[in-house]
Amino acid sequence: MNRTEDIxxxxxxxxxxxxxxxxxxxxxxxxxxEMGVGHFFFVDNDSNDGSLDYLxxxxxxxxxxxKASYKRARFGVDWLNxxxxxxxxxxxxxxxxxxxxxxxxxxxxxxxxALTDWLDASSIKSFSAMLLDMYPKGRLDEQPYQAGQNPxxxxxxFDSGNYTISRNHLFTNLxxxxxxxxxxxxxxxxxxxPALNKVPLVKWDKRxxxxxxxxxxxxxxxxxxxxEWGGEKASGVLLHAKFLDTFGAKAEEELERxxxxxxxxxxxxxADRLKDDPQLWCKWSERYISWRQLEILGLMSKGNWx
Amino acid sequence: MLVHTALGRAEQIxxxxxxxxxxxxxxxxxxxxxxxxxxxxxxxSDLRDVYFCARYRCEWGTxxxxxxxxxxxxxxxxxxxxxxxxxxxxxxxxxxxxxxELIDYLDQRPRTDFIESATTSDVPxxxxxxxxxxxxxxxxxxxxxxxxLFDKFVQIQRRFKIKRKMPNGLVPHMGSQWWCLSRQxxxxxxQDPDRPTYDSFFREVWIxxxxxxxxxxxxxxxxxxxxxxxxxxxxxxxxxxxxYDDHLQLLRRxxxxxxxxxxxxxxxxxxxxxxxxxxxxKKTEPNPGKIDRIFSKAVERRTxxxxxxxxxxxxPNEDWENGVTAAPYSMFQGFAELFEDFEVWLxxxxxxxxxxxxxxxxxxxxxxxxxxxxxALADSALLRDYNNRAFLTNLIWNTRGERQCFQFGPEDNxxxxxxxxxxxxxxxSVITGAWAVPLFRSNLDFGDIRARAAKLQxxxxxxxxxxxxxYTKARVRIWTMADFIEAPMEPLQGILDEIGRTKLRRxxxxxxMVDLAGFGQFLQNLKNQGMHPYLMGDFPAERTMEPVQKxxxxxxxxx
Numbered sequence: 066m067n068r069t070e071d072i073x074x075x076x077x078x079x080x081x082x083x084x085x086x087x088x089x090x091x092x093x094x095x096x097x098x099e100m101g102v103g104h105f106f107f108v109d110n111d112s113n114d115g116s117l118d119y120l121x122x123x124x125x126x127x128x129x130x131x132k133a134s135y136k137r138a139r140f141g142v143d144w145l146n147x148x149x150x151x152x153x154x155x156x157x158x159x160x161x162x163x164x165x166x167x168x169x170x171x172x173x174x175x176x177x178x179a180l181t182d183w184l185d186a187s188s189i190k191s192f193s194a195m196l197l198d199m200y201p202k203g204r205l206d207e208q209p210y211q212a213g214q215n216p217x218x219x220x221x222x223f224d225s226g227n228y229t230i231s232r233n234h235l236f237t238n239l240x241x242x243x244x245x246x247x248x249x250x251x252x253x254x255x256x257x258x259p260a261l262n263k264v265p266l267v268k269w270d271k272r273x274x275x276x277x278x279x280x281x282x283x284x285x286x287x288x289x290x291x292x293e294w295g296g297e298k299a300s301g302v303l304l305h306a307k308f309l310d311t312f313g314a315k316a317e318e319e320l321e322r323x324x325x326x327x328x329x330x331x332x333x334x335x336a337d338r339l340k341d342d343p344q345l346w347c348k349w350s351e352r353y354i355s356w357r358q359l360e361i362l363g364l365m366s367k368g369n370w371x
Numbered sequence: 372m373l374v375h376t377a378l379g380r381a382e383q384i385x386x387x388x389x390x391x392x393x394x395x396x397x398x399x400x401x402x403x404x405x406x407x408x409x410x411x412x413x414x415x416s417d418l419r420d421v422y423f424c425a426r427y428r429c430e431w432g433t434x435x436x437x438x439x440x441x442x443x444x445x446x447x448x449x450x451x452x453x454x455x456x457x458x459x460x461x462x463x464x465x466x467x468x469x470x471x472e473l474i475d476y477l478d479q480r481p482r483t484d485f486i487e488s489a490t491t492s493d494v495p496x497x498x499x500x501x502x503x504x505x506x507x508x509x510x511x512x513x514x515x516x517x518x519x520l521f522d523k524f525v526q527i528q529r530r531f532k533i534k535r536k537m538p539n540g541l542v543p544h545m546g547s548q549w550w551c552l553s554r555q556x557x558x559x560x561x562q563d564p565d566r567p568t569y570d571s572f573f574r575e576v577w578i579x580x581x582x583x584x585x586x587x588x589x590x591x592x593x594x595x596x597x598x599x600x601x602x603x604x605x606x607x608x609x610x611x612x613x614x615y616d617d618h619l620q621l622l623r624r625x626x627x628x629x630x631x632x633x634x635x636x637x638x639x640x641x642x643x644x645x646x647x648x649x650x651x652x653k654k655t656e657p658n659p660g661k662i663d664r665i666f667s668k669a670v671e672r673r674t675x676x677x678x679x680x681x682x683x684x685x686x687p688n689e690d691w692e693n694g695v696t697a698a699p700y701s702m703f704q705g706f707a708e709l710f711e712d713f714e715v716w717l718x719x720x721x722x723x724x725x726x727x728x729x730x731x732x733x734x735x736x737x738x739x740x741x742x743x744x745x746x747a748l749a750d751s752a753l754l755r756d757y758n759n760r761a762f763l764t765n766l767i768w769n770t771r772g773e774r775q776c777f778q779f780g781p782e783d784n785x786x787x788x789x790x791x792x793x794x795x796x797x798x799x800s801v802i803t804g805a806w807a808v809p810l811f812r813s814n815l816d817f818g819d820i821r822a823r824a825a826k827l828q829x830x831x832x833x834x835x836x837x838x839x840x841x842y843t844k845a846r847v848r849i850w851t852m853a854d855f856i857e858a859p860m861e862p863l864q865g866i867l868d869e870i871g872r873t874k875l876r877r878x879x880x881x882x883x884m885v886d887l888a889g890f891g892q893f894l895q896n897l898k899n900q901g902m903h904p905y906l907m908g909d910f911p912a913e914r915t916m917e918p919v920q921k922x923x924x925x926x927x928x929x930x
Contacts, residue, residue: 174617179634183613195683226746226769229758230681239686248749255757262683291686295693297676300684349747363680363768369606369673371665 066121066128069104069152076103077177078269079159080149082131082141083107085318086163087116088311091213093163094123100167101176102159106152108144142275153269157181160265160279161303166217167194167265168356169301170367183370184268191282192266193290194301197223197364198244199353200308200345209310216306217353224248225351225362228261238262238281238288245308245345250334257330263303264290299368302359308345373439374462375400375429377635378411381462385421387645391470394420394454396447398439401428422446432514436548436580437573441561448558455481458551464601464631465614465644473600473628477551484556484592487546487599488585505577506543507534514577535575538568541586548580549601549631552588559591560584602627602659604666607674612666616640621665624658679768679796681761695794696767700775701870702797704831705805705852707778710882714738714778717882721870723774729766730759730783745769752784759787767796774870781806781830788837797845799838800866803831804852804907808885811893817900825902832906853908856884 072078079102083090094105107128109117120128131144149158159177161167169180169192184192199220201208208219228243239262247258263279267287274283281288292298316332335343351362359365372388372395374381385395397415399408415421424446429435440459447457456477466473477483491506508528512520527533537543552560563569569587573579588595602625604612611632614622616639622630623643633640676685679697687693701723707713718725718738727736735750737743742750746769748762755762767775791797806827810820838847846869850862860881894904895912 171615171617175615176636178636179615182634186610186613187608193683224747226765227748227754228682228765229761230683230686231758232686239683241683245747247754248747252749252751252754255754291684292673292676293686293688294691295676295687296674296685297672297680297682298684300682347743347747349743349745351747363677363682366676366682366684367669367672368684369669371612371669 066126068125068127071125072104072152072156074155076156077101077159077181078104078106078153078156079161080106080145080153081108081161081163082110082144083112083116083163084110085112085114085116087112087114087119088210088212089163089216090116090119092215093166094126095213096166096215097159098125100172101178106145106148108141108148110141142278146274149269149273150271154271156269157184158267158269160267160275164216164305164307165196165265166304166306167301168304168359168365169194170299170356170360170365170370172301172356180370181266181268189299190268191264191287191290192299192301194263194265194303195228195241195364196261196263196305197302197359198246198261198305198308198345199223200245200350202346202350203344205308205312205339205343205345206310216309217304220306220308221353222346222350223353224349225364228364229255233281236276236281236283236288237285238264239291246331246334248347249345250331250338259331264288265303266301297366297368299370300365302356302365304353313340313343372396372460372462372464373398373400373429373436373443374411375403377462378403378407380633380635380641382411382414383641383645384460384462384464384466385415386418387466388470389418389420391474393458393470393474394422394447394451396422396424396443396450398424398429398443399426400439401426401435420451422450430513430515432578432580434574434579437583440580440584444557445561448554448561455554456551457554457557458600458629459549460601460629461549461631463633463635464549464629465633465640466629467602467622467625467644468628476628480596482553482555483594483596484550484552484588485596485598485600486550486552486585486588486592488544488588488595488597489546491543491545504529505545505582506537508577509533509535509575510577511575535572538572539565541569542589543582544585544589545582546585546597547599547601547603548584549599549603549629550584550588551600552584553592556588556592560587563587563590600628602630602662603632604662606666607670612669614640619643621662625662626659679764679771681764681768690793694796695790696764696796697771698767698774699796699798700767700777701866702777702779702791702799704779704800705802706800706882708780708805708808708885709802709852709856710884713882716880717776720867720880721774721776723776723870724770726775726777728780728783729777730755730779730787732782732784735762736778756784756786759784760790763787763790776870781827781834785830785834788834792837792840792843792845792847795844795846798866798869799845799847800862801835801838801847801849802852802855803835803849804828804904806831807852807894807904807907808887808890811890812885817896821897821900821902824897824904828904828906835906851906851908853910856887859884 079097105126107120107126109120109128109130111132117128117130120126145160159167199217200222201219202222210216210219224244227248228241231240233240240260241262242258242260244261247255251258260280264282264287265279267273273287276283290298290300316335320332320336360367372385374397385397388395399411412423424443427435427438429439444457447454508525512524514521573583576582606612614630614633614637616637619639675693678694714725714727724738726738729735732752734752735755737750746765748765748769807824810824835849838849855862863881891910891912894910897904
């Protein structure tokens with residue numbers, strides 16, 4: 066279903082790949098519509114839960130279906146790069162997964178367009194939003210998630226201060242690791258813990274391309290979302306509501322398919338460590354309140370936006 | 372009124388001024404497409420006192436903006452002979468107070484010109500590192516569009532010392548481009564017989580819109596008030612801050628007549644301020660300082676940031692951090708070996724959080740045996756060693772507001788040594804050689820003790836070289852063990868005083884020192900086996916040669 070003719074010149078566009086995420090889609094669409102996204106681009110990877118039909122019925126969604134391997138399309142990046150090259154030139158493009166919810170400075174009082182207008186005025190082309198893994202208190206499968214519900218109501222806890230950063234000199238981006246997955250899944254092999262750095266919001270140009278998920282881009286200048294002389298640039302957070310009761314089933318399915326990053330190492334770690342007592346919460350977990358809390362904790366920054 | 376985008380808002384503002392009885396002349400940027408312009412002009416055609424003037428291309432920092440202001444001013448003065456003050460505004464300016472208040476205010480000051488105008492030598496407003504050179508050089512290319520060529524031109528002119536002279540001995544002045552001038556001053560500038568000379572000079576000045584009227588007004592005005600009636604805040608790149616709906620309360624407390632720049636979609640602001648006198652909100656006590664603080668804090672955050680924070684959008688290069696860590700902390704080496712229950716005692720004496728060996732090889736020894744700490748920082752040595760710098764900075768950042776103390780020693784992972792040594796927040800106290808005490812009290816074979824002692828001495832000695840290097844910025848105190856036990860109270864008092872939050876006025880209870888009877892002989896035995904322990908200082912073997920006659924030493928106690 067291609068509705069790209071409806072796109073207006075100044076629309077904010079959202080790009081997303083999904084597979085069998087029917088239950089998450091209603092709230093996802095609502096969240097980003099509210100924020101001011103004008104048009105959604107979905108690539109559906111061989112879903113069989115009705116999500117393709119659901120998406121095709123939405124008035125502001127264009128959806129493509131891809132039967133091929135998610136892994137060989139470099140985890141969906143190739144599909145989205147192609148769509149972005151074709152449709153996103155000159156637009157602000159937000160690239161997120163169905164379980165990622167963008168939070169930026171003043172997002173409770175200012176729409177996303179306020180941010181992109183400010184970025185335009187400041188000649189900034191890309192905006193960083195680190196992935197923050199959210200989890201419930203208690204067992205992951207204790208509170209079932211209902212379609213349309215805000216997943217952060219369930220997965221409302223996070224790790225506030227155990228992230229490590231190093232520079233990737235090849236692409237000049239930062240490589241951020243840590244959080245509950247490093248703490249619980251990979252305490253013995255911290256190097257294998259997943260990357261949390263993301264640059265999901267970009268004033269797209271057809272020469273641009275995502276290299277590995279939304280972790281880094283080419284040309285490299287787009288990865289310079291951090292200040293090196295002590296100052297703070299403006300940044301946001303992607304609340305990652307992956308760890309709901311649906312995670313166990315997903316992990317089993319994905320282990321079978323082996324279509325995920327580094328031979329699904331994360332789902333393996335889950336199967337090894339969490340299956341019997343799936344808990345990520347600990348005494349020092351922090352409960353999510355607002356973007357201001359994240360800014361005070363130093364996970365994101367207003368930069369010079371006031 | 373200069374407009375170039377968000378023409379819908381510009382129309383609203385023009386109507387607002389006109390409704391209050393102020394004639395308006397609008398300059399529409401030449402870059403605005405014909406169709407958009409025509410719709411805009413047609414939209415305002417019902418207003419008698421709204422005029423449009425000849426159009427110029429207005430690009431930031433170029434002459435176009437001055438030309439536009441001139442053309443609009445000329446039209447205003449010619450069309451409306453009753454006008455006494457002309458206010459230069461833009462389409463994104465928003466009147467904060469009822470227009471009548473502004474009219475009254477100007478009526479009371481009929482001769483005053485409100486224009487911010489300061490000599491270049493006195494103000495630090497520089498963009499791109501240029502102040503006086505704005506006037507003495509030529510700027511044929513755009514700074515925004517072609518930074519490289521712009522910089523090249525500047526370099527060449529600096530190199531060959533090419534300088535222009537101010538015409539007629541004018542003194543260059545700069546200031547906000549948004550002014551309010553009286554007819555007398557404004558017409559004197561526009562009708563000056565030398566205007567062609569001035570115009571051709573300022574045409575090649577950089578950012579003439581901040582200097583043309585500001586300089587020339589000084590020539591004619593009888594009374595200048597050097598400030599702008601327009602509230603406008605600039606960020607560190609010299610671009611104006613933008614106001615949004617959530618600034619409503621802030622703007623209500625401003626005492627300025629007009630604010631810019633307003634985000635065109637800030638519906639709440641436009642609805643709140645674009646009303647007549649009856650609809651206006653009741654007045655609140657002006658507090659313009661608050662706006663200043665918020666915006667200067669934003670600049671500070673962007674340029675200096677929060678010390679000791681490492682995150683996705685702040686990752687300073689080494690030695691450029693404005694502070695390696697977020698807060699002062701203390702590291703103790705040798706104290707826990709020499710004193711029994713040193714950690715408990717220190718916690719009591721200072722109220723600080725006292726950890727064990729944070730960098731121990733097997734695990735992180737947090738205070739009270741916790742298996743994690745603020746921020747969910749785990750006690751796994753593997754996770755810590757994966758990035759020990761981040762571990763340290765995270766720990767200090769997560770616990771800011773509470774002093775952290777921890778133990779260190781040659782048995783610990785030494786990779787962090789340089790980082791701590793170069794951190795001005797670190798307060799490091801070392802009793803060298805105290806690592807021998809646990810060996811002395813242990814039940815190991817002497818051969819093993821000898822090997823262990825040799826290794827630890829080497830490690831500690833290297834660490835002391837680091838701490839004594841000229842690159843070290845930490846507050847470092849080093850005593851040999853022999854010196855320290857001679858008079859332990861004085862150094863302990865010094866350390867506590869520096870931590871600062873001592874609960875006790877004076878140190879009345881010293882920590883209990885372990886029994887050292889036989890320690891001198893122990894060291895002598897090591898020497899006899901060819902391993903010379905030197906870090907602990909001079910311990911005469913004789914001092915403890917006759918332990919039988921002496922009762923065991925009592926712990927130090929000061930009354």
